[in-house]
Amino acid sequence: MNAFWAPYAAVLRQQLNNSLAKLMTFRVNFVLTVLFDIASFITFYYTTDILFRNISHIGTWKREHFLFFVFWMQSINCVHSGFVAPNFWNLAMEIRTGALDFRLLRPLGSLFDVFTAITRPISFLIMPILVWCLVHYGICLDFSAVSWLALPFLWMISLVLLMLLEVLISMALFWTHGGDGVNFIRIHCQQFQRWPDFVYPKSLRFIFTRLFPLLAAGVFPVRILFGQGSAWEVVFLMLAIVVVWWLIGRLWILGVRRYESVAS
Amino acid sequence: MLKAELRKWQKTTSVSISRYMAFKVDFLLMLVAPSFVFVAINYSIWRSIFQSRGGESISGFSMDQMLQYQCWSFIVALLTRSHRTWNLSEHIRLGRITSFLLYPFDAWKFYASEFVAFQLLQFCTALPSIIALRAFGFLPQLDLMACALGILFSLLVSVLWFVCDFTLGLAGFWLEEVWVFRVIFGLFAVLLSGAFIPIELFPPVLQTVIGYTPFPLITSVPVHIFLGTKSVPIGWSMGMVCAWTAALAVVSGVVWRRGIRLYTAAGI
Numbered sequence: 001m002n003a004f005w006a007p008y009a010a011v012l013r014q015q016l017n018n019s020l021a022k023l024m025t026f027r028v029n030f031v032l033t034v035l036f037d038i039a040s041f042i043t044f045y046y047t048t049d050i051l052f053r054n055i056s057h058i059g060t061w062k063r064e065h066f067l068f069f070v071f072w073m074q075s076i077n078c079v080h081s082g083f084v085a086p087n088f089w090n091l092a093m094e095i096r097t098g099a100l101d102f103r104l105l106r107p108l109g110s111l112f113d114v115f116t117a118i119t120r121p122i123s124f125l126i127m128p129i130l131v132w133c134l135v136h137y138g139i140c141l142d143f144s145a146v147s148w149l150a151l152p153f154l155w156m157i158s159l160v161l162l163m164l165l166e167v168l169i170s171m172a173l174f175w176t177h178g179g180d181g182v183n184f185i186r187i188h189c190q191q192f193q194r195w196p197d198f199v200y201p202k203s204l205r206f207i208f209t210r211l212f213p214l215l216a217a218g219v220f221p222v223r224i225l226f227g228q229g230s231a232w233e234v235v236f237l238m239l240a241i242v243v244v245w246w247l248i249g250r251l252w253i254l255g256v257r258r259y260e261s262v263a264s
Numbered sequence: 265m266l267k268a269e270l271r272k273w274q275k276t277t278s279v280s281i282s283r284y285m286a287f288k289v290d291f292l293l294m295l296v297a298p299s300f301v302f303v304a305i306n307y308s309i310w311r312s313i314f315q316s317r318g319g320e321s322i323s324g325f326s327m328d329q330m331l332q333y334q335c336w337s338f339i340v341a342l343l344t345r346s347h348r349t350w351n352l353s354e355h356i357r358l359g360r361i362t363s364f365l366l367y368p369f370d371a372w373k374f375y376a377s378e379f380v381a382f383q384l385l386q387f388c389t390a391l392p393s394i395i396a397l398r399a400f401g402f403l404p405q406l407d408l409m410a411c412a413l414g415i416l417f418s419l420l421v422s423v424l425w426f427v428c429d430f431t432l433g434l435a436g437f438w439l440e441e442v443w444v445f446r447v448i449f450g451l452f453a454v455l456l457s458g459a460f461i462p463i464e465l466f467p468p469v470l471q472t473v474i475g476y477t478p479f480p481l482i483t484s485v486p487v488h489i490f491l492g493t494k495s496v497p498i499g500w501s502m503g504m505v506c507a508w509t510a511a512l513a514v515v516s517g518v519v520w521r522r523g524i525r526l527y528t529a530a531g532i
Contacts, residue, residue: 032444039448043455051313054322054465058313177287188301195305199312204304 011108012116019119030122037078037126044070044194059198060228066196068137069222073194075130076159076218082123084163087115088170088183095173098261111252115167138225147225154221157237161217162193164244171248174255193218213240272369273377280381302338306460307402310334323465328404329491330462335402336414336490337459340483342390343418344425345453346382350446353436359529372430372520379426383419390415407492414490420502421482424509431516437523458484478508 023030048070052063061069091114094100103113138148169189172182197205197215209216213236220237223229285291314320314327325333352375355361364371394411397403432449435442454460456479463471463484474480481504488496 026440028439029441029444032439032441036444036448039451043451047455047461050461050466053467055313055317058309058316176289181287181289181291191301192304195309199309200304201308204308 007108008112011113012119015116015119016121019121023122033120033122034125037081037123040077041074041126041129044074059196061196061198064137064140065226068134068141068225069196069219070194071130071133071137072155072158072222073218075127075134075155076162077190078123078127078130079159080163080166082120084115084166086118086120088166088186090118091115091170092173092180092183095259096177100259101261104256110256111167111248141226143225144227147227151225154224154234157234157241158217158221161213161237161241161244164241164248165189165212165214165217168244168248168251171251171255174251174258189214196222213237216240273373273380276369276374276377277381277384280378281384284381284385302334302341306334306338307331323462325462325464332403332491333462333487335397336487337483339390339394339397339490340414340418340421340486341459342386342393343383343415344422344482344486345450346379346386346422346426347429347446350429350433350443352430352433353439353442356434356436356523356527357440361527362529365524372516375430376426379422383422387415387419410490410492413498414486417489417498417502417505418486420505420509421486424478424505424512425482427509427512427516431512431519434516434519434523437519437526453479453482456480457482458487478504481505481508 023033045067048063048066052066056062058066091100094103094114100114103117104110106113134151138151143151166186166189169186170182176182192208193214196219197209200208200215205215208214209220216233216237217240220229220233224231224233310330311327313322314330319327321327322330361371364374367374394403394406398406428449429446432445433442435445456474456477457463458480459482463474463480466474481501485496485501489498
């Protein structure tokens with residue numbers, strides 16, 4: 001098993017080293033990326049804050065519930081921006097230019113290579129602030145000991161499922177030309193996830209919690225932490241991970257079969 | 265002379281339109297995505313907020329007024345925020361603007377033609393969207409005068425947005441990546457222009473501060489023009505948009521002249 005994972009770990013380590021070297025070479029970019037993370041943090045915080053200066057609750061959630069959810073999604077987004085996010089645009093470009101050939105030829109799982117080709121570890125710099133915010137609002141909401149213990153596990157489930165869902169969407173890149181449209185849809189999906197399921201109409205709620213669990217991935221774990229969810233929701237999310245993982249595998253094979261290299 | 269110049273603009277615009285329409289699924293997705301986001305997010309959230317308050321008004325906004333505000337905010341976003349210079353920095357970095365230095369058609373004119381092409385398509389999307397919103401009862405009886413003024417004002421704002429975007433893109437002369445500027449500007453523009461939360465709901469101090477910036481001109485003012493709010497000083501606001509556009513155009517000219525002195529490209 002170790003022999004299987006070792007090359008992947010080595011490649012990932014090298015990718016991170018390369019990214020760090022690049023970041024240190026272009027120092028202004030380093031500062032700008034940090035500024036971007038801070039700007040996202042400020043705008044998301046103030047959007048919720050201004051909203052709750054005018055209202056006391058939405059559904060059963062108060063200001064603290066919302067802010068906990070905002071930072072939950074922000075912390076997931078932080079890891080997502082660090083590892084996977086830059087690679088969606090890169091995949092679109094590689095399909096367009098034929099550069100994907102070189103990835104398919106490498107003695108490594110192509111999916112892994114495609115979605116870890118570019119890493120941006122600078123995004124992790126803001127992670128301690130987000131973790132502090134999660135802990136702060138967790139204390140405000142009087143989380144039980146069980147909730148605190150379950151938090152890392154539930155956070156991982158959220159992260160894995162949301163990343164896999166975006167990878168699943170990006171498989172459409174094999175069937176479209178250009179790729180900007182698919183990537184815009186993916187970005188809009190991120191905006192969609194930033195709000196809890198109960199603000200949406202029933203039809204959308206059903207589609208995006210049961211059929212394509214874009215909302216469920218973020219809101220189910222948080223609801224469990226608030227003591228408003230049930231255990232089957234965790235089981236559902238774990239099943240969803242398995243199904244989405246399988247679908248990605250199938251669509252990747254179909255997509256690569258359809259892929260016509262421009263280069264070779 | 266003028267005829268020849270106009271012909272260049274017309275040809276470049278027409279090529280840009282063909283390019284945007286070339287990848288049909290891609291183009292459709294780019295049109296569908298903002299509409300989906302609007303219907304799914306802004307409209308749903310505000311409806312949900314009002315429903316959980318039993319329909320009680322928020323800072324003078326009734327549920328109907330807020331939902332109409334969100335509808336017009338969506339139309340204004342379609343008409344104003346084009347992002348057509350997103351590849352300018354890449355063109356600078358990879359040395360592709362060299363060709364513009366040789367063509368008898370300046371780089372800014374090329375990007376402006378692309379912007380005009382995209383605006384024409386956006387305009388063609390916005391009009392059916394208004395009709396659809398009215399037909400499905402999201403908007404009340406349309407005041408044609410207010411609509412015409414709102415569209416005119418939004419198109420003026422789109423020029424301001426383009427000049428701003430172009431100026432940010434010119435940072436590519438000094439930096440490897442400039443998407444950060446654009447995204448940060450976009451994030452603050454959505455929050456401070458009242459695109460999601462009307463400025464009237466902001467704390468009074470913040471409202472005063474925002475009043476001195478061009479942000480309200482981007483969404484709040486055009487939305488109120490569409491809504492037919494009497495208190496909006498349309499002439500003054502149009503003057504402000506023109507003044508900000510002119511100021512940014514001067515800045516962009518200065519930045520371009522400084523940047524082009526630094527510019528080097530492989531193969532020259």
